[in-house]
Amino acid sequence: MSDTILSxxxxxxxxxxxxxxxxxxxxxxxGHIVTLIGANGAGKSSTLRAIAGLVKPxxxxxxxxxxxxxxxxxxxxxxxxxxxxxxxxxIFPDLTVYENLRVGAYMRKDxxxxxxxxxxxxxxxxxxxxxxxxxxxxxxxxxxLAVGRALMSRPKLMMMDEPSLGxxxxxxxxxxxxxxxxxxxxxxxxLIEQNANMALSTADTGYVLxxxxxxxxxxxxxxxxxxxxxxAYLGT
Amino acid sequence: MKKKNKAELxxxxxxxxxxxxxxxxxxxxxxxxxxxxxxxxxxAIYSLVAVSxxxxxxxxxxxxxxxxxxxxxxxxxxxxxxxxxxxxxTESVYKYxxxxxxxxxxxxxxxxxxxxxxxxxxxxxxxxxxxxKSDYLAIASLGFAEIIRAIFQWDVLGPxxxxxxxxxxxxxxxxxKIPFTDIPFPPTLYVFLAAGVCIALIVLLINSSYGRAFKAxxxxxxxxEAMGINLFKHKEMSFVISSFFAGxxxxxxxxxxxxxxxxxxxAAMTYELLxxxxxxxxxxISGSCIASFLYIAASxxxxxxxxxxxxxxxxxxxxxxxxxxxxxxxxIIMMIVLFxxxxxxxxxxxxFAGLIRRFNRRQTAGATKGGxxxx
Numbered sequence: 001m002s003d004t005i006l007s008x009x010x011x012x013x014x015x016x017x018x019x020x021x022x023x024x025x026x027x028x029x030x031g032h033i034v035t036l037i038g039a040n041g042a043g044k045s046s047t048l049r050a051i052a053g054l055v056k057p058x059x060x061x062x063x064x065x066x067x068x069x070x071x072x073x074x075x076x077x078x079x080x081x082x083x084x085x086x087x088x089x090x091i092f093p094d095l096t097v098y099e100n101l102r103v104g105a106y107m108r109k110d111x112x113x114x115x116x117x118x119x120x121x122x123x124x125x126x127x128x129x130x131x132x133x134x135x136x137x138x139x140x141x142x143x144x145l146a147v148g149r150a151l152m153s154r155p156k157l158m159m160m161d162e163p164s165l166g167x168x169x170x171x172x173x174x175x176x177x178x179x180x181x182x183x184x185x186x187x188x189x190x191l192i193e194q195n196a197n198m199a200l201s202t203a204d205t206g207y208v209l210x211x212x213x214x215x216x217x218x219x220x221x222x223x224x225x226x227x228x229x230x231x232a233y234l235g236t
Numbered sequence: 237m238k239k240k241n242k243a244e245l246x247x248x249x250x251x252x253x254x255x256x257x258x259x260x261x262x263x264x265x266x267x268x269x270x271x272x273x274x275x276x277x278x279x280a281i282y283s284l285v286a287v288s289x290x291x292x293x294x295x296x297x298x299x300x301x302x303x304x305x306x307x308x309x310x311x312x313x314x315x316x317x318x319x320x321x322x323x324x325x326t327e328s329v330y331k332y333x334x335x336x337x338x339x340x341x342x343x344x345x346x347x348x349x350x351x352x353x354x355x356x357x358x359x360x361x362x363x364x365x366x367x368x369k370s371d372y373l374a375i376a377s378l379g380f381a382e383i384i385r386a387i388f389q390w391d392v393l394g395p396x397x398x399x400x401x402x403x404x405x406x407x408x409x410x411x412x413k414i415p416f417t418d419i420p421f422p423p424t425l426y427v428f429l430a431a432g433v434c435i436a437l438i439v440l441l442i443n444s445s446y447g448r449a450f451k452a453x454x455x456x457x458x459x460x461e462a463m464g465i466n467l468f469k470h471k472e473m474s475f476v477i478s479s480f481f482a483g484x485x486x487x488x489x490x491x492x493x494x495x496x497x498x499x500x501x502x503a504a505m506t507y508e509l510l511x512x513x514x515x516x517x518x519x520x521i522s523g524s525c526i527a528s529f530l531y532i533a534a535s536x537x538x539x540x541x542x543x544x545x546x547x548x549x550x551x552x553x554x555x556x557x558x559x560x561x562x563x564x565x566x567x568i569i570m571m572i573v574l575f576x577x578x579x580x581x582x583x584x585x586x587x588f589a590g591l592i593r594r595f596n597r598r599q600t601a602g603a604t605k606g607g608x609x610x611x
Contacts, residue, residue, distance in 0.1 A: 052462060054458070074461050074466075077464075090462075092459065094454070099451070102445070103465070106445065153464065
């Protein structure tokens with residue numbers, strides 16, 4: 001087994017006075033795709049937001065490359081190599097595609113041209129539209145831009161919050177094949193999804209989250225055929 | 237794409253240089269008491285405040301209403317610093333108080349200090365307020381501007397601010413000399429140069445990576461934070477820089493007016509500026525500048541007759557009397573807001589390629605409706 005890049009121990013997160021995450025623990029091995037699946041309100045987003053430093057966890061340990069980063073601010077966390085593709089894409093609508101990518105590399109001081117070229121290579125559509133305002137892109141293109149923008153910080157760990165939300169099935173397939181390609185380049189991926197089918201067939205490891213607790217774990221392909229998971233999340 | 241941008245940049249530089257040459261020639265050839273010089277000077281000063289306000293409201297998405305307060309701080313700092321010590325010691329200005337500031341500086345140092353003083357106050361207010369949601373900044377800055385106006389008229393501070401009395405005899409536009417000579421510098425050109433340099437600095441800031449971060453915060457705070465942008469730090473930076481230039485423009489206004497009094501920096505002044513920013517287009521530098529000159533020209537010159545009994549040759553003293561100008565002015569503004577809902581320029585900048593494109597389109601398709609110029 002490869003070593004662990006991110007290790008969560010007994011993480012508790014409050015969100016709006018409610019305990020959204022009630023003490024979960026899981027590991028993300030380096031170079032893997034790990035997915036958290038679960039219904040609305042299971043605590044998936046809160047977990048990601050806590051790792052990214054956007055909310056302060058109530059308690060618990062978030063160990064990234066051996067250091068506890070729980071409670072650190074986002075600026076420090078991003079410069080350590082964690083990036084978040086937020087739910088609902090949240091690209092900057094009035095900035096051009098190119099400017100969006102530049103903002104993604106905000107924490108970096110070195111030359112970003114190779115990364116821009118890589119993103120344009122992954123998403124040729126973005127290159128075509130590089131001088132267009134982000135808000136004028138279609139939903140799928142905006143998701144590509146959100147992923148590209150996150151890659152610009154040259155992350156070691158990329159977290160994605162519902163990348164398939166509101167996208168046509170064909171585009172979802174494209175996005176997931178690109179996720180795999182990014183992963184092949186050595187970026188570890190932590191993915192949360194409601195589209196359990198797609199997520200589990202892509203992931204090396206899956207965790208099932210229910211009302212703030214992890215109830216099941218296993219390789220993605222195994223969970224995909226698990227009867228309880230099938231009944232609850234795959235609708236078959 | 238890049239090459240074309242470069243060519244456009246040069247055209248823009250040439251156009252700006254042309255404006256400066258025109259101002260210089262105008263000033264040498266025309267009677268200097270003509271109203272056009274009032275419009276040009278005040279317009280340039282208002283352009284600077286409007287652009288500094290736009291940096292906050294249009295580019296960082298922070299709604300602040302403290303501009304008049306920061307201009308007041310700038311104007312007073314400038315007048316206190318540049319009033320010659322000899323004047324301070326006689327009774328010509330500080331009649332009821334003994335002047336406490338017993339040194340004086342040159343114009344340039346005075347202008348910089350005016351900006352720094354305003355920036356310092358902004359930094360102090362920003363500390364508690366900018367951590368809250370944006371709406372609170374509007375309330376806090378408006379309150380601050382009102383309080384500062386009262387404080388500057390306070391008796392106890394009389395030895396510094398001369399109480400509620402007028403400040404005068406400081407270094408004004410007639411004291412500006414061409415460096416190393418005793419020849420007076422053309423005053424309108426000086427205001428244009430000072431405001432132009434400041435606006436150029438703001439433009440450079442907006443186009444830097446900091447500027448991109450400001451715009452990212454305006455577009456989506458959460459996403460900007462997720463990119464690692466420190467929200468508080470950048471908001472504070474934008475607020476402090478904007479206030480710095482508001483302070484400098486307050487000092488320029490003091491220079492232009494020859495006298496300055498705290499009572500003139502009312503909230504109405506901020507609303508005037510807000511109007512200019514909205515008319516020009518939130519997020520457009522050239523829009524703010526154009527709107528400033530139009531606004532000042534309309535209120536100080538073109539619509540003057542509406543208050544004086546005679547307008548466009550029509551003599552109607554009963555209709556055109558004091559206050560009617562404001563009435564007409566409000567209607568014009570309403571029309572602008574109705575028909576150019578995003579301001580004259582939207583969030584775009586004036587560009588010559590855009591002008592030419594637009595001109596060609598008009599020629600082929602006849603008159604087209606719509607506001608703004610393609611960027």
